[in-house]
Amino acid sequence: xxxxxxxxxxPVTVDESKxxxxxxxxxxxxxLDALAIHPETxxxxxxxxxxxxxxxxxxxxxxxxxxxxxxxxxx
Numbered sequence: 051x052x053x054x055x056x057x058x059x060x061p062v063t064v065d066e067s068k069x070x071x072x073x074x075x076x077x078x079x080x081x082l083d084a085l086a087i088h089p090e091t092x093x094x095x096x097x098x099x100x101x102x103x104x105x106x107x108x109x110x111x112x113x114x115x116x117x118x119x120x121x122x123x124x125x
Contacts, residue, residue, distance in 0.1 A: 061101035061119055062108075068115035069093040076107035076116050085116075 062084065064076070071092040077085045085107060086097035094116070101118070108118045 059119060060096045060099065061103065062096045063117045063119065064094045064096065065115045065117070066091070066093050068113045070113050070115070073112065075110050075112065079106040079110050 064085075074087060074094070076094050077083075077087055081104065082098065082100055082102060084096060084098045084101050085094050087093065088095050103118055103120050103124055105118045105120075108116045
């Protein structure tokens with residue numbers, strides 16, 4: 051029987067090259083605590099797979115490093 055490969059996309063992506071080390075603003079505004087700061091890099095990353103797609107992390111990011119991938123059915 052053939053297997054099906056499933057692609058897993060995280061709801062929020064952080065561009066590490068733009069993310070300001072020590073900023074934490076996106077982490078502070080997330081109501082679900084879905085974002086966290088990596089202990090080694092000091093930059094934000096998606097720590098949980100749950101997201102409300104509310105976008106304050108994307109809107110408030112001063113470096114434009116956060117992107118919320120809103121699913122087609124929610125647009």
